[in-house]
Amino acid sequence: MTAAPSQDTAGQDSRDAPPQAPLRPGRPTTARSEAINPAILAAAREHFLAMGFDATPMESVAAAAGIAKGTLYSRYPTKEALLHAVVADRVQAWQAAADARNGPMPADLKQRLNHIARSILESLASEEIHAFQRVLTSSSDAGGELARALHEAGHRSAIDLLTRSLVESTSNFPAPPRDPARVAEMLMAMLTGWYDAHQRVREISHEEAMAYAEHAVDVLFHGRMAW
Secondary structure (H helix, E strand, C coil): CCCCCCCCCCCCCHHHCCCCCCCCCCCCCHHHHHHHHHHHHHHHHHHHHHHCCCCCCHHHHHHHHCCCHHHHHHHCCCHHHHHHHHHHHHHHHHHHHHHHHHCCCCCCHHHHHHHHHHHHHHHHCCHHHHHHHHHHHCCCCCCCHHHHHHHHHHHHHHHHHHHHHHHHHCCCCCCCCCCHHHHHHHHHHHHHHHHHHHHCCCCCCHHHHHHHHHHHHHHHHHCHHHC
């Protein structure tokens, strides 16, 4: 899974925020109602990463969040729905962190693709992303609905961003891409394929990853006649 930068600069990664305090039982105030969902997601994330998906009881998540089981089930009827929400929340946080790290999106197409490619490889090195991947591969759903949801939240969103960037930045080109989505998929494959092949057998330095990201974009641009 990857987390590409969004088009707008966002805030800091929610991991930098102080831990969520358990919520006290009772009829919620407006402020407490607004705090319930972040508390649920924080508790669920902690449990999923520590215990795994299959071994995490919904009751434990509710207790850690300081809410009744009924409140949890009214918002997330199944554990799968809860994991989907946790993944979506974390993807937003990873995107915000990438934006803060890399700055505003450049207007120039090549610089923009370099920006996105670097962010993708930085995301692939994230320990938290690896941890979520381990949660899914060790669950009874491995390869199923949850794995597809994780793929859609990360990999697919990065390809969509690359595609939008190609469309927007080449609208005035004499020969814009005939199939921008295919071009985006090819760049994504160059990045993820290289990273997956090498990280299995050795450590990849940040400097090497950033240099490869720019090289991949260079190769893509040299093949523009095939766009």
